[in-house]
Amino acid sequence: MPERGRSCAYEAVVFDMDGVVVEPTDRAVLVDAVVDTFAAFGVEIDRGFAERTVAEDFVPVEAARDHGLDPEAFWHQRELTASLAQQAHVRDGGKSLYDDVAAIRDLDRPLALVSNNQHATVEYLLAHHAIGDRFESARGRAPTLAGAARRKPEPDYLEAALADLGTTDALYVGDSEKDVVAATRAGIDSAYLRRLHVADVDLSAEPTFEVSDLRALLDRLGA
Template sequence: MPLPILFDMDGIILEGPRTSPQVYADAVDDALAELDAIPSPAQRRELRRHDTTHLSEHCTTLGIDPDRFWALAERYASDGTHDRLRSGDRGRYDDTIVLDELAERTTLGLVTNNRHQTAEFVADHFEFEFDVIRGRDPTIDGYRRRKPNPYYIEDALATLGIDDDPRGLYVGDFEKDVIAGTAAGLETAFVRRQHNRELDRPADATYKLESLTELSTLLDELDR
């Protein structure tokens, strides 16, 4: 069986290493407005960071349910991201063209710290043929399971039916991707992009690639 290849999304498939901070800021503002919550400027700044560090504390002070607030903010963040993709403000890397060829040769997956709703949208919008798609759940616990935790990679492997005998390659652009892929029992490929040129290659990365197009040759070598 050809080696399954799983891809990170931000910085590998989508241009840029992460969702725009402004998307999260707008999403938090929309969620607060829907919940009729009026935070102090300091609380708004903290919540706009869109992490869970002081989430419960601020939501308790504002009298809103943190789970409800988080789900709304995640939904609005997905809406904002999808609008940017539709408008062309954010696109795909040119070398993702190789995915069409790879999809004819082996199993492909998309496993990302980004929201599951957005991962599905990206696959549909750009017509990528992934056999499995797994993004983070729109919950507080889902956010905390992000890489370097291997949770979502392991879940994708389970969907593919190879969790008892993990094999494959995980492709990413940061050390957290290499850590998560290795913990899940996969080989890893660290891809050089503009945003990570100055970073050292992660020590545990199996391969270093300058372009996704190199995966075609690499798959030939691994299949021998």
């Protein structure tokens, strides 16, 4: 795609987590978490429905109500279950750190991380991979319905990280269209990281530029 946008001398760089810093979560882990959450309330849910909630990334509020569950209590349990399941997945070797993440240590500007994953999962992964000290701010979603509503493509968590960094002269690096849209809504540039798992994805929202890996990003930033 043609390059566009202004200078790449950003004051700060913000990264997405899953698919950018660490490998994406195995979808079966998240589907199991949905099934297990309903089971914790005594409800046997169709696995196909659970798979759809994960694939389409929606909060099953109506399904919870249909089974006589309080949506807020259900969602809090779902977030706890999903976070603990991902942490176990990490201990079993999942969600590895990408090799090129080492390159970001050469970036001589403030860095932050903003993820749609649970904040507890973000904190666990940063500690597990011993990279938390590299980010001045790390934001994941709160385990509430309001927290879920603030996920990307909404800019809320991204704007909070920018406030932590004290600048809006920043670049957001992500691997999804939601990341591109969130950056646009926050008024900053975006870099689409076209790793193998999104190699053939067509975007309807245009990022400021694309890179193939984080080393290419550093080259683009002149680091």
